[in-house]
Amino acid sequence: MKYDVIIIGGGPAGLAAACSASENGAKKIVIIERDKELGGILNQCIHNGFGLHYFKEELTGPEYAGRFVEMLRKTDVEVKLDTMVLEVSPDKTVHCINTKEGYQALEGKAVVLSMGCRERTRGAIAIPGDRPAGIFTAGAAQRYVNMEGWMCGKRVVILGSGDIGLIMARRMTLEGAKVLACVELCPYSNGLNRNIVQCLNDYDIPLYLSHTITDIQGKERVEKVVVSKVDENRAPIPGSEIVFDCDTWSSRIWRPASPASSAAATWSTSTTWWTSSPRKACGPEPPPPSTPPARKREAPSWR
Amino acid sequence: MYDVAIIGCGIIGAATAYELSRYDLAVVALEAQNDVADGTTKANSAILHAGYDPEPGTKMARLNVEGVRLAKDLCEKLSVERKEIGSFVLAFTDEEMKTVHTLFDRGNQNGVPGLKVLTGDEVRAMEPAISTEVVGALYAPSAAIVSPWEFCIALAETAVRNGAEVRLSARVESIEKKDGSFLLHTAAGDVEAKYVVNAAGVDADKVHAMVGGHTFRTLPNRGEYFLLDKAQGELVNKVVFQCPNKDGKGVLVAPTVHGNLIVGPNAEGVETAEDVNNTAAGLAFVRKMSVKSVPSVNFRDSIRNFAGVRANSDQPDFIIEESPAAKGFINLGGIKSPGLSSAPAIGVEAVELLRSCGLSLRKKETFIDTRKRTVFRHLSPEDKAKLVKENPLYGRVICRCETVTEGEIVEAIHRPIVPRSIDAIKRRCNAGMGRCQGGFCGPRVHEILSRELDLPLDRILMDEEGSYILTQPTKEGK
Numbered sequence: 001m002k003y004d005v006i007i008i009g010g011g012p013a014g015l016a017a018a019c020s021a022s023e024n025g026a027k028k029i030v031i032i033e034r035d036k037e038l039g040g041i042l043n044q045c046i047h048n049g050f051g052l053h054y055f056k057e058e059l060t061g062p063e064y065a066g067r068f069v070e071m072l073r074k075t076d077v078e079v080k081l082d083t084m085v086l087e088v089s090p091d092k093t094v095h096c097i098n099t100k101e102g103y104q105a106l107e108g109k110a111v112v113l114s115m116g117c118r119e120r121t122r123g124a125i126a127i128p129g130d131r132p133a134g135i136f137t138a139g140a141a142q143r144y145v146n147m148e149g150w151m152c153g154k155r156v157v158i159l160g161s162g163d164i165g166l167i168m169a170r171r172m173t174l175e176g177a178k179v180l181a182c183v184e185l186c187p188y189s190n191g192l193n194r195n196i197v198q199c200l201n202d203y204d205i206p207l208y209l210s211h212t213i214t215d216i217q218g219k220e221r222v223e224k225v226v227v228s229k230v231d232e233n234r235a236p237i238p239g240s241e242i243v244f245d246c247d248t249w250s251s252r253i254w255r256p257a258s259p260a261s262s263a264a265a266t267w268s269t270s271t272t273w274w275t276s277s278p279r280k281a282c283g284p285e286p287p288p289p290s291t292p293p294a295r296k297r298e299a300p301s302w303r
Numbered sequence: 304m305y306d307v308a309i310i311g312c313g314i315i316g317a318a319t320a321y322e323l324s325r326y327d328l329a330v331v332a333l334e335a336q337n338d339v340a341d342g343t344t345k346a347n348s349a350i351l352h353a354g355y356d357p358e359p360g361t362k363m364a365r366l367n368v369e370g371v372r373l374a375k376d377l378c379e380k381l382s383v384e385r386k387e388i389g390s391f392v393l394a395f396t397d398e399e400m401k402t403v404h405t406l407f408d409r410g411n412q413n414g415v416p417g418l419k420v421l422t423g424d425e426v427r428a429m430e431p432a433i434s435t436e437v438v439g440a441l442y443a444p445s446a447a448i449v450s451p452w453e454f455c456i457a458l459a460e461t462a463v464r465n466g467a468e469v470r471l472s473a474r475v476e477s478i479e480k481k482d483g484s485f486l487l488h489t490a491a492g493d494v495e496a497k498y499v500v501n502a503a504g505v506d507a508d509k510v511h512a513m514v515g516g517h518t519f520r521t522l523p524n525r526g527e528y529f530l531l532d533k534a535q536g537e538l539v540n541k542v543v544f545q546c547p548n549k550d551g552k553g554v555l556v557a558p559t560v561h562g563n564l565i566v567g568p569n570a571e572g573v574e575t576a577e578d579v580n581n582t583a584a585g586l587a588f589v590r591k592m593s594v595k596s597v598p599s600v601n602f603r604d605s606i607r608n609f610a611g612v613r614a615n616s617d618q619p620d621f622i623i624e625e626s627p628a629a630k631g632f633i634n635l636g637g638i639k640s641p642g643l644s645s646a647p648a649i650g651v652e653a654v655e656l657l658r659s660c661g662l663s664l665r666k667k668e669t670f671i672d673t674r675k676r677t678v679f680r681h682l683s684p685e686d687k688a689k690l691v692k693e694n695p696l697y698g699r700v701i702c703r704c705e706t707v708t709e710g711e712i713v714e715a716i717h718r719p720i721v722p723r724s725i726d727a728i729k730r731r732c733n734a735g736m737g738r739c740q741g742g743f744c745g746p747r748v749h750e751i752l753s754r755e756l757d758l759p760l761d762r763i764l765m766d767e768e769g770s771y772i773l774t775q776p777t778k779e780g781k
């Protein structure tokens with residue numbers, strides 16, 4: 001099968017790339033998405049604030065994605081869902097599989113890599129302590145809560161104060177969990193002020209700036225999380241420890257996903273993380289939801 | 304009444320069960336945890352040591368060399384990932400060069416094939432990332448890397464397919480000596496057996512005490528690690544050790560069979576087998592020591608820390624004996640490093656010991672000695688296409704970091720020892736081993752386990768008993 005443009009990843013960037021390629025005259029375009037639906041990370045972001053710039057409206061993540069999907073419907077862009085790319089070979093052949101069509105090798109004149117980014121996990125941040133259950137990336141916690149209808153903690157600490165961490169703090173509180181703290185390594189929050197007020201302050205959730213998680217205790221399930229203040233060099237200050245009794249902590253740290261091939265052209269993103277009792281985040285935050293992710297960060301085409 | 308009950312199903316218990324399952328015997332392995340390979344066997348350096356470390360003449364020396372020889376064939380037959388990549392022991396000073404020569408002599412006495420002493424430049428020609436401070440090294444081409452938990456699972460599964468039983472969540476709590484048998488009280492009911500093999504790892508001394516034996520004491524000793532992303536997996540091609548000291552084999556840098564880089568361990572005395580937490584000091588030490596060997600290790604690519612506890616003991620050698628306190632009770636205790644390397648030979652040794660204690664052994668007519676396992680990512684494009692056509696579940700990738708398909712996960716769930724937790728799936732098919740550490744696939748593996756085992760979502764665990772994931776349905780989920 002030959003295509004003008006093969007777009008890998010059907011999140012906001014891939015959707016925008018497809019619309020734009022179509023507008024600009026590309027004929028045979030395909031989006032390959034590994035999830036069951038288009039929209040990528042937007043589908044987990046059920047808070048609103050998306051689309052302010054692009055559509056001049058406040059939309060939730062799924063609504064915002066829906067707008068792009070509608071635009072796409074009016075084009076001839078083909079969409080392969082539930083399809084995983086295994087390899088992109090140097091001749092721009094994209095090898096992919098799904099359950100319906102099996103194994104396929106698609107040839108493209110251009111390949112767009114728009115696979116988004118991945119959360120960094122606890123290991124990436126080298127936090128000492130036990131390794132019990134109850135530590136979630138924000139993505140996993142969001143999936144359980146928003147998509148499976150299950151809570152993954154009752155007493156929660158969140159590491160990282162990016163918007164998604166803040167919004168999950170509110171969401172978990174509304175679901176009856178006690179969010180004990182939102183812990184941020186940086187001396188400032190990466191989240192929108194509005195979210196700090198509406199998601200933390202309104203629910204009396206303390207925000208600990210210039211703090212980080214320095215120990216995790218609990219054999220099977222998280223029992224305690226130790227939070228310490230950090231100095232200018234982000235090194236924990238001995239003696240500043242605060243202990244939280246919790247069962248969950250969550251973190252959110254993003255890093256670019258790498259494509260199956262070596263020819264990665266990704267934009268770098270940011271970091272946050274949170275865990276369902278404790279969570280933590282630090283570093284640059286994920287793109288704030290109110291910016292139009294698609295347009296601004298058009299996926300680089302790959303030659 | 305069983306002929307033999309094995310206490311503990313780490314690599315030592317599993318190797319023993321595998322060897323015993325060749326014979327017409329009723330065998331049961333009793334494991335305290337809810338999966339096999341859940342103790343020290345899942346948290347170590349994963350090296351099949353060439354065999355130059357142990358003192359010549361010890362059990363350790365003999366079983367190490369014999370064990371790695373057997374492992375070669377076993378891993379092949381039972382589909383266990385193993386790569387014979389060779390190892391270096393680096394010397395940074397003339398003093399350490401003397402140690403290298405000592406190890407060379409020891410290795411030769413122990414029967415280790417192909418040993419060579421190299422100069423610093425020869426080492427760097429083979430392994431360019433190695434420090435310019437290195438003055439020389441011992442090279443052992445027969446050292447290999449392996450997936451330790453998979454090795455254990457493969458042996459245990461094969462034993463089960465040959466008629467042995469493995470009971471999980473069956474911690475042995477006390478043992479009554481009876482006339483010609485033992486009555487074991489376990490968390491999963493009583494078990495009576497004529498012979499008992501104590502393969503309880505770090506807790507082997509405690510289990511021995513249950514029959515009144517006090518001939519050895521375990522001195523638990525923790526080692527901590529970094530596991531780095533595949534981006535660092537080719538930094539070195541061989542296992543890079545430093546000179547051993549009184550605390551162990553020093554900090555190593557090595558590729559893993561899964562394509563990652565492993566860095567560690569330190570050595571620190573701890574109280575119990577459960578002390579597998581990581582410490583800031585331990586990790587800092589590992590970092591500092593490892594860059595001495597390979598200065599370019601990039602710790603920003605760390606994806607996980609973990610720790611394992613060594614079953615060091617107050618004896619210099621492995622303890623492989625009939626207990627002086629109880630006839631028919633075999634200790635496989637103090638199985639510190641190179642325990643993993645020695646395991647296949649310890650299994651054989653245990654059977655011989657049982658024979659000498661009076662157990663009569665008759666070979667079974669048929670013994671299943673193969674094990675097949677689909678590893679989708681290792682297949683050719685043609686075979687991938689064929690497999691997806693036959694079973695569409697192989698067309699759905701669940702773990703994206705490691706390219707693990709739903710077909711492989713379902714296959715693992717329906718093998719002889721049923722995995723019941725997300726980490727048990729990780730150990731069987733690698734899902735969640737990658738750089739996102741299950742952040743993405745965890746909830747999906749969770750759903751598949753729930754569906755295949757017909758258990759509600761909140762009954763699926765992360766790992767051990769008690770490691771629950773979900774707490775209550777959300778308001779909408781109710």
Ligand SMILES: Cc1cc2nc3c(=O)[nH]c(=O)nc-3n(C[C@H](O)[C@H](O)[C@H](O)COP(=O)(O)OP(=O)(O)OC[C@H]3O[C@@H](n4cnc5c(N)ncnc54)[C@H](O)[C@@H]3O)c2cc1C
Pocket residue numbers: 310311312313314315316333334335336339340341342343344345346347348349350351352473474475476502503504505506507510524525526527568611612613614638639640641642643644645
């Ligand atoms: C840091 C470190 C690095 C190492 N590196 C290497 C290496 O590179 N190469 C090498 O060859 N060796 C290495 N080793 C040693 C090797 O890992 C061990 O020798 C080996 O795994 C021991 O296996 P085991 O079956 O005796 O113990 P375990 O795997 O601990 O198994 C014992 C089992 O017994 C169970 N148990 C305990 N008490 C009871 C009870 N009362 N009832 C029922 N079950 C019970 C436990 O739950 C456990 O599953 C290393 C060890 C450590 C800690």
